[in-house]
Amino acid sequence: MQVLPTKISANGTVTPLPFPAFLSMIMVSVTSAGSAWTLQITDTSGNAIYVANPVAVGNFYQLLPGVTYMSGQVNIVTSGTTAGVAYVWLGWGKTEGAAHP
Numbered sequence: 001m002q003v004l005p006t007k008i009s010a011n012g013t014v015t016p017l018p019f020p021a022f023l024s025m026i027m028v029s030v031t032s033a034g035s036a037w038t039l040q041i042t043d044t045s046g047n048a049i050y051v052a053n054p055v056a057v058g059n060f061y062q063l064l065p066g067v068t069y070m071s072g073q074v075n076i077v078t079s080g081t082t083a084g085v086a087y088v089w090l091g092w093g094k095t096e097g098a099a100h101p
Contacts, residue, residue: 002093008039008078008086017074017092022067025091026050028060034084041088044072055084067093 003025006016026041026049033055041050049068052060055078076088 002091004090004092006076006088006090008076008088009083011037011078011080011083014076014078015073016076016088016090017070019073020095021070021074021092022095023049023070023074023090023092024064024067025089026060026062026064027089028052029087030055030057030059030084031087032085033057034080035082037078037080037082037084039086039088040077041090042075042077043070044075047071054080055086069095 004016006014008014037055038053039055040048042048049064050062074090
């Protein structure tokens with residue numbers, strides 16, 4: 001398993017893994033919640049494995065049940081009136097034939 005850290009401080013979509021991957025762990029640390037700010041971790045199909053609506057200051061850690069396959073790519077999508085600041089760590093393994101970031 002590899003762990004990829006990503007800092008989020010603006011609204012929009014960040015793609016930390018631009019290829020299909022297996023996820024086994026998610027950790028989110030929010031230092032500023034912003035205003036009406038939401039955060040989702042999705043794959044290309046829009047399947048969300050993590051949703052915070054609204055985002056709150058604090059830490060969240062989740063071991064996924066087994067290994068979760070994310071098709072296409074893994075996206076972190078944020079929106080709201082004012083962006084906050086969050087750090088997201090994804091525990092992942094690549095699928096056959098996928099390139100590393």
